[in-house]
Amino acid sequence: MKVATWNVNSVRTRLNHVVNWLQENPVDVLCLQETKVMDESFPQQPFTELGYHAYISGQKSYNGVALLSREPLSEVSTGFAPLLGDQAIDLDEQKRVITGVLDGVRILNLYVPNGSSVGSEKYLYKLRWLEALRNYLQALGASSQEPAADSTSHSPLPTPHSLLVCGDFNIALEDIDIHDPTGREKMVMATELERQALRSVLEFGLADAFRKFTPAGEHFSWWDYRAAAFRRNLGWRIDHIYLTPDLYTRAIACAIDAAPRKLEQPSDHAPVWVEL
DNA sequence: ATGGCCGTATGCTACGGA
Numbered sequence: 248m249k250v251a252t253w254n255v256n257s258v259r260t261r262l263n264h265v266v267n268w269l270q271e272n273p274v275d276v277l278c279l280q281e282t283k284v285m286d287e288s289f290p291q292q293p294f295t296e297l298g299y300h301a302y303i304s305g306q307k308s309y310n311g312v313a314l315l316s317r318e319p320l321s322e323v324s325t326g327f328a329p330l331l332g333d334q335a336i337d338l339d340e341q342k343r344v345i346t347g348v349l350d351g352v353r354i355l356n357l358y359v360p361n362g363s364s365v366g367s368e369k370y371l372y373k374l375r376w377l378e379a380l381r382n383y384l385q386a387l388g389a390s391s392q393e394p395a396a397d398s399t400s401h402s403p404l405p406t407p408h409s410l411l412v413c414g415d416f417n418i419a420l421e422d423i424d425i426h427d428p429t430g431r432e433k434m435v436m437a438t439e440l441e442r443q444a445l446r447s448v449l450e451f452g453l454a455d456a457f458r459k460f461t462p463a464g465e466h467f468s469w470w471d472y473r474a475a476a477f478r479r480n481l482g483w484r485i486d487h488i489y490l491t492p493d494l495y496t497r498a499i500a501c502a503i504d505a506a507p508r509k510l511e512q513p514s515d516h517a518p519v520w521v522e523l
Numbered sequence: 524a525t526g527g528c529c530g531t532a533t534g535c536t537a538c539g540g541a
Contacts, residue, residue, distance in 0.1 A: 256540085257530055281540085283531070308531050309539070361541055364525095369539090417541070436541060471541070473527035483541080515529075515541080 248523045249274040250354060252413040252486055253507075254469075254516035258282040258313070259290060261514055264507050266293050272504070274520060275317050276349060278356035280415045282311030289313070304342040312345045312356050312414070320347030320354075327379050330386040335379040343376075344383075352494065352523070353387070357414035362435040370435060373417070377444035384412075384451045411523075412453055413488040415469075415516065418445050420455070423464030424484035436485060453489035456501040456521045468503050469516045477508055488521045497523045 326339035467482025
């Protein structure tokens, strides 16, 4: 199974890039972020013609996530509310969460808030959103079936299993995920509070698929449009794919495809894919 | 250099992004 994640920065503006990429990279599931389009205006047909089912959760102008899948997904839901109820109902006004199940693997596609600037209202919103994500994963683990008991292992913890969590996290978890981490304590996407919030989410038993294969730095998934950042490789690795232990063991490859970033009018993010 | 560049809205400027 091959799954990819890509912040496309408007699915309508990037439609040809996404269609062409899918033709060259016929992944089983493509997780999109920042679709920036209401559901009734989502360009379904080009993906249907490619053989993909589209599951979408969008809004006007901002945010928006989608799952494109070759096979139908089961148990599709959007937002935190299906598991958290009223606790996080206001966080669902921004469309940032969609999930579905394929071949026993739950795929959770996230667009984590950017946070604007350190200490701002949006920064606090980001931290609160990550706390809700932690609660969401806890609820997901508690509601999932325990694996069949055998003589060699027994897990009393409500750890979610066969879970793939991917998307634009808007957080560089390690200094090597930033081209220049100097002064990172003051930079949104790199502060200790954001990293702690993400680590707290990962404590449920999620590991970075990319780092299984690539321990070195200088590999990025986002480059600022300004200052010729891509040409100079002044990037950040903020688009991640996290796996529960069973899937982490299964993973045979994970990479960032920088090719679409070189095209005319590109998204500022590159797709990241994993093969299980 | 507290900016640069890009997409959206019913636009001629503001905002959100990261």
